[in-house]
Amino acid sequence: MREDTRTRIQEIALRLFTEQGYEATSLREIAEELGVTKAALYYHFKTKDDIVASLVDTRLQELEELLAWLKEQPKTAETRREVVERYAEQVRGGRHLGIGRFLERNQTALRDNPTLIKIRDRMMELTVEMSPPDATPTERLRHALALFALHAGKWLMKEEELSEEEVHKACLEVADRLLQP
Template sequence: MAIPAPEDTYDRVLLAAEELFGEHGFAGTSLQAIADRVGVTKAALYYHFRTKDELLDALLRPALNDLDRVLEVAESRRGTTARQRLLFEGYVDFLIRYRTLAVILDRDVAIGRHPAIQPRLASITARVREVLDDVDDSIDYRVSTAVAMGGIYSAVAAFPELPDDELGRILRGVVRKLLGPRRRAPGTVAGV
């Protein structure tokens, strides 16, 4: 039997962790269970990850980096409408690209509250709110943007069987219908 290359073992450990976190949750998955799923010793797993926290960080880091890039693109645009449109489009694409992780985070809220992850998620959430919250928008519109963000996330978790392209098309259509044209708060003037 050939010994797997370290890179191959690293990727297999991440895949096994993702599967097991989805099946049993973060707290319900041991490093030994991950090593068993990969077919390596716990010592071989320790070569790549000393703790389950390190493994969680390595699993989520690429997704959170991509979400940072979605936000950077949206934040770089002038005009609230353009920023919001780019955020919603990017968010749909992001969640579809990371569907399995989205489902895990939806079902295991302990991961989102984990000290290794929570500060970064809080920062991302604050940046999302900055893009979405325009005090000159009507409260109806502002609530609609919040519902749209949460609804996109929930739908990705609720419909894992839908093909990516179909789910993306549906979600973009729902966002367009839900938000419609931006509505200004009473007493505000567009462009002021």
């Protein structure tokens, strides 16, 4: 069962945008890896930005689901732990693996992209909604950083000779410590 061309464009674009950056990756490069000409891409996507939009729409949806759930929960330590677990599951999540890193690395280049702006806003909301209204600045920072630890951990430990499971476990343990009262 062969993948369709649209999906392959998305995969190649995601990888190159992540490795090289959005601006530094041309449609010519994407087309060459796919084995077609630049013009062929325009049959599948209207613009270069459209490729990005198709990538990030799914991520925005996931984030909004998590945020909606969080808003219905009491702002307790137990809720925060569950947010981190759900977020971690999304970050390393099945088929959308890698979109997180793409987003991290292209925030400036894509700072005017409407969907990216929404993702950043939701992310900010998420960190705010984790803490009760009377939390101190330090507490709020700790809770926010717990989510951040899941990204940073993977980068910081990429040179260690550890399995993905071990890295994941270490990330969750550090996140948990940041959530302790």
